[in-house]
Amino acid sequence: MSQGKEPNRDPVIEIIGVRKIYDLGEIRVHALDGVDLKIYPNDYVAVMGPSGSGKSTLMNLLGCLDTPTEGHYHFGGEDVAEMSDNELADIRNRRIGFVFQSFNLLPRATILRNVELPLVYAGLDSHTRLQRAEEALTKVGLADRLRHRPNELSGGQRQRVAIARALVNRPSIILADEPTGNLDSRTGEEIMALFEELYRQGNTLIVVTHEDDIAQHARRCVRLRDGRIESDSPTSHK
Amino acid sequence: MRKSWYELAEAIRIALEQVNVHRMRSLLTALGVIIGILAVTLMGTAIKGIDIGFRDSLSMLGNDVFYVEKFPWKDVGDEWMMYRNRPNMKSSYADDLNQIIAGTADSNLVIAVPTVGSRQRIDRDQRNIGGVEVIGTNSDFTLINTGDIEHGRFFTDNEALAGRNVIVLGYDVANTLFPEGVEQAVGKDVRVRNIRFRVVGVFARQGSFLGLQSFDSNGVIPLLSLRKFFVNPWWDTTTIRVKKHPDATIAEARDEIIGATRRVRGLEPGEAEDFEVNQSDMIEKQLGPVKMGIAVAGFFVTGLALFVGAIGIMNITFVSVKERTREIGTRRALGARRRAILLQFLVESCMICLLGGLVGLGCSWGIKSVVTMVAPHFPLVMSMELIVVAVLIAVGTGLVSGFAPAFQAARLDPAEALRHE
Numbered sequence: 001m002s003q004g005k006e007p008n009r010d011p012v013i014e015i016i017g018v019r020k021i022y023d024l025g026e027i028r029v030h031a032l033d034g035v036d037l038k039i040y041p042n043d044y045v046a047v048m049g050p051s052g053s054g055k056s057t058l059m060n061l062l063g064c065l066d067t068p069t070e071g072h073y074h075f076g077g078e079d080v081a082e083m084s085d086n087e088l089a090d091i092r093n094r095r096i097g098f099v100f101q102s103f104n105l106l107p108r109a110t111i112l113r114n115v116e117l118p119l120v121y122a123g124l125d126s127h128t129r130l131q132r133a134e135e136a137l138t139k140v141g142l143a144d145r146l147r148h149r150p151n152e153l154s155g156g157q158r159q160r161v162a163i164a165r166a167l168v169n170r171p172s173i174i175l176a177d178e179p180t181g182n183l184d185s186r187t188g189e190e191i192m193a194l195f196e197e198l199y200r201q202g203n204t205l206i207v208v209t210h211e212d213d214i215a216q217h218a219r220r221c222v223r224l225r226d227g228r229i230e231s232d233s234p235t236s237h238k
Numbered sequence: 239m240r241k242s243w244y245e246l247a248e249a250i251r252i253a254l255e256q257v258n259v260h261r262m263r264s265l266l267t268a269l270g271v272i273i274g275i276l277a278v279t280l281m282g283t284a285i286k287g288i289d290i291g292f293r294d295s296l297s298m299l300g301n302d303v304f305y306v307e308k309f310p311w312k313d314v315g316d317e318w319m320m321y322r323n324r325p326n327m328k329s330s331y332a333d334d335l336n337q338i339i340a341g342t343a344d345s346n347l348v349i350a351v352p353t354v355g356s357r358q359r360i361d362r363d364q365r366n367i368g369g370v371e372v373i374g375t376n377s378d379f380t381l382i383n384t385g386d387i388e389h390g391r392f393f394t395d396n397e398a399l400a401g402r403n404v405i406v407l408g409y410d411v412a413n414t415l416f417p418e419g420v421e422q423a424v425g426k427d428v429r430v431r432n433i434r435f436r437v438v439g440v441f442a443r444q445g446s447f448l449g450l451q452s453f454d455s456n457g458v459i460p461l462l463s464l465r466k467f468f469v470n471p472w473w474d475t476t477t478i479r480v481k482k483h484p485d486a487t488i489a490e491a492r493d494e495i496i497g498a499t500r501r502v503r504g505l506e507p508g509e510a511e512d513f514e515v516n517q518s519d520m521i522e523k524q525l526g527p528v529k530m531g532i533a534v535a536g537f538f539v540t541g542l543a544l545f546v547g548a549i550g551i552m553n554i555t556f557v558s559v560k561e562r563t564r565e566i567g568t569r570r571a572l573g574a575r576r577r578a579i580l581l582q583f584l585v586e587s588c589m590i591c592l593l594g595g596l597v598g599l600g601c602s603w604g605i606k607s608v609v610t611m612v613a614p615h616f617p618l619v620m621s622m623e624l625i626v627v628a629v630l631i632a633v634g635t636g637l638v639s640g641f642a643p644a645f646q647a648a649r650l651d652p653a654e655a656l657r658h659e
Contacts, residue, residue, distance in 0.1 A: 056657075060653040063571065065570070065571060065652045065653040065656070066651075066652075066653045085575070085576060086575050086576070086577075089570065089573050089574065089575040089576075090573065090575075092570075092571055092572070092573045093572065093573020093574075094573070098571045098572065100568070100656070104564065104565075104567075104568040104571075104656075106565065106568075108255050108259060109255075117248075117569070117572055118572040118573050120244050120245065120247075120248045121241075121244075121245070121569075121572060121573040121574045121575070121578060122241075122573065123240055123241030123244055124244075125240075125244075126244075165572070169573075
């Protein structure tokens with residue numbers, strides 16, 4: 001089961017026997033049906049699976065946007081299933097960086113303000129916020145666009161803003177949901193190159209995708225089918 | 239704690255952005271609040287103005303002066319004949335009362351002064367002014383009178399006792415007869431119903447309120463002269479004005495006046511009083527229903543407008559929540575707590591209301607300025623309290639109307655909100 005490259009280290013994420021059941025009145029949908037998964041620091045995991053496989057549900061659970069119906073989810077040793085809504089919000093804020101398929105930037109705010117946003121909810125003062133947002137934007141190569149608004153940027157640039165936003169609060173994991181889904185393949189490759197760099201810098205990455213080429217950038221690939229893990233194996237990457 | 243401040247600052251920033259982006263929508267939505275605040279401030283301004291105008295105007299009557307008369311200062315209606323049949327007041331009562339006051343240890347009263355009024359036309363050369371309230375009194379009048387003499391002097395005790403033809407003019411009277419300058423009036427002659435009077439003084443301008451009488455349209459002459467020339471045998475309007483001691487309460491003074499006047503009138507114990515002790519606040523009390531009417535109408539319009547406005551703002555905030563569901567999901571994913579989302583939408587609805595409130599205040603300020611310019615005597619006073627109240631009402635409306643949509647936004651499931659198209 002454990003495919004992490006350093007099994008002797010404590011996992012960041014440990015999921016044990018997780019089920020997620022949606023009660024739709026007449027029918028009960030088992031979106032996840034007993035999933036076990038460990039993710040270690042500096043893992044680079046691709047999560048794959050056809051639609052309806054429970055990919056999104058797993059993604060929501062991993063991102064602490066939702067809690068499991070059954071089973072345990074330990075994030076850095078803490079049981080997420082027991083957490084209150086506020087505690088979940090704080091976990092998302094401090095420990096998870098989200099990258100979405102459609103970027104989800106605030107259209108009317110400058111990119112600096114977009115990147116600063118998680119730090120507002122973290123309760124940092126304005127000076128520190130701007131400094132760290134600028135650092136994060138420098139990391140993704142957009143230091144010269146601080147005052148631009150998202151609609152003045154290309155798709156690839158927008159996704160880089162989103163990545164800077166994900167990085168800005170120094171999270172334990174970066175969770176990307178189809179990060180190249182709205183980009184042409186060349187721009188997609190650029191984004192994946194950026195992920196590669198983040199991985200080399202020691203970040204932990206989870207990328208949900210249905211594209212094999214994208215999954216091949218990861219070091220480990222988890223395949224889902226019908227709410228269960230079908231396979232969990234290293235990729236053929238280099 | 240600091241976190242809440244940053245969340246609030248962020249909420250205000252978003253709200254300002256939203257209002258700026260949807261300028262037209264915000265303005266239209268705020269219309270109800272604008273009208274509501276306009277109504278409440280205009281109402282408050284009018285009531286306050288009536289109060290102040292009335293108080294200024296009544297100050298000539300004096301808060302510490304009682305008016306002992308046959309008739310009460312109110313609408314007597316069907317009981318008019320009863321009052322009419324009371325024995326007349328006599329100016330000699332003043333002397334009787336003054337003797338009683340002098341004979342009472344620690345009296346609550348200072349002095350009683352007789353006055354008799356008579357409406358007359360006053361002429362000077364080609365100019366004249368009609369309907370002047372000519373008051374006959376003695377030289378003690380200055381002890382109870384609250385109007386100051388601006389030019390010249392009041393008539394003396396000797397002039398009063400001798401019944402000289404001397405007159406002290408109210409400002410408006412002097413101004414009409416002596417347009418070249420009221421100070422020119424002193425020493426000149428005027429004719430009161432064709433009898434020559436020498437002007438010895440002019441009262442300072444008082445200003446009047448809604449046409450209520452003031453010293454500005456009065457003339458004051460010795461009581462003897464008035465009796466000699468203008469006495470009206472079938473309609474006696476003698477009033478005994480009694481000033482209370484500054485240390486006495488109104489009730490104490492009133493009781494003493496009633497007791498003393500009963501003695502003067504020779505009433506037996508148990509016999510009903512056949513006179514009235516009037517006071518300036520009796521007139522003010524009659525204004526109560528007028529102010530009440532304005533307040534009720536104002537509150538009705540305000541309430542209706544704010545209610546309609548609140549519904550509109552609730553609606554637009556629901557729309558805003560719907561439009562920005564994905565943004566809510568994003569913020570939640572980035573670590574916003576429910577509280578932050580609640581705050582965001584509450585601040586937004588409050589911002590629209592506050593804006594409406596400020597526009598409403600601006601409008602009523604404008605209306606007030608125009609009215610003041612066109613009719614300077616019309617009483618409108620916009621107070622600081624009123625502005626604070628208006629702002630509070632506006633923000634309160636925002637809180638009430640924004641709560642349901644904001645609560646809904648805060649309750650959204652983050653995962654579902656993110657999936658929203």
